[in-house]
């Protein structure tokens with residue numbers, strides 16, 4: 001079986017399993033409802049919402065367009081503050097760099113935050129394979145609206161309820177309790193591997209956003225910090241942060257700004273109370289520069305990872321691989337429909353571009369106006385051009401064209417029978433009932449209703 005067919009089969013099975021499993025289905029539905037409310041409420045935070053979205057899209061576009069200059073500026077400023085910047089061309093390169101840094105230190109405690117970029121490079125699997133112990137900081141999973149592992153009703157009310165019932169207090173107490181009870185180990189002797197939300201060129205700053213304070217703990221206490229970020233996370237100026245963070249927050253958390261926003265400009269300086277003694281930023285390309293070579297699809301790099309498109313997509317809100325499952329395959333979302341075939345090859349992931357119904361919901365909810373369905377169509381064109389098209393084959397299209405161009409052929413009961421019995425029915429899938437043809441076509445019904453004489457209704 002080709003890799004493409006194998007990936008597609010697993011994707012299909014994940015979808016069928018999610019819909020069959022009532023627990024999964026209801027969690028995904030409640031995540032969708034949660035996001036519906038956030039997206040509906042988002043415009044109320046802005047005086048001119050459309051203008052805010054346009055401006056944010058421009059900021060991201062500018063960051064990518066000037067990537068080269070921004071990278072140089074970021075590196076210059078960050079290293080001047082004592083930090084180290086490393087470029088990794090792909091996941092293996094990033095893992096090698098991490099392994100090298102770890103080998104230089106004798107600290108035992110390794111803390112990881114659970115972030116898509118760390119999944120993308122396959123960090124957990126790599127560490128397990130090497131027999132390296134680590135602790136996942138997973139408090140945010142409890143609160144994260146997109147995480148499918150809890151069957152709780154996911155909303156802000158739940159966060160408040162948990163804080164009141166389980167942690168009896170505010171966020172600070174939650175953090176204290178988490179630190180004492182869950183980790184029960186010394187943070188201040190730890191190495192942290194974290195993901196940055198943005199990198200800001202004009203201040204050489206690394207930005208972390210979170211809703212629980214978990215990353216703030218990692219920032220303050222761990223002595224060695226390794227920050228992993230895709231090259232698309234770079235923006236030009238700190239003045240752009242407020243709007244970008246606000247749009248992410250209103251579309252992900254339902255607050256104007258995330259509860260914790262931390263900007264770190266390098267290791268601890270003299271006179272500072274806490275912060276890392278050493279800090280590394282690993283820029284990961286991993287196919288992103290390939291996307292830049294596709295002028296029609298490169299807008300996908302403007303994404304600010306709010307998660308709204310995935311949670312509201314009628315396909316991808318149900319089709320999901322669990323975190324870490326299938327290693328690098330953990331990318332069932334509208335973004336992956338565009339990015340993955342380009343980054344990792346149409347010969348393996350072309351099916352993703354055909355998994356979309358082109359309903360347009362993702363574009364409607366996107367806070368940075370990414371026209372996802374259009375980009376997916378560009379990918380389909382690319383896939384077909386490379387011989388990896390899904391759906392009807394050329395001879396089926398030819399037969400249908402012949403049939404649809406002549407009314408007589410279209411109305412023929414024989415042709416209707418052939419259509420039903422042919423591969424078209426198979427394409428419809430086993431999960432859906434192939435509809436019966438109406439006795440009378442729309443053309444005939446309309447002619448009868450309007451009293452217009454045609455050869456069909458005489």
Ligand code: SF4
Pocket residue numbers: 309312313314315316334337355356357358359360361362363372373
């Ligand atoms: S257009 Fe496609 S990717 Fe976007 S929400 Fe609809 S089905 Fe999902």
Ligand code: SF4
Pocket residue numbers: 302303304305306307308309310335362365366367368369370
């Ligand atoms: S593409 Fe999706 S995740 Fe990215 S900003 Fe738009 S809605 Fe959010």
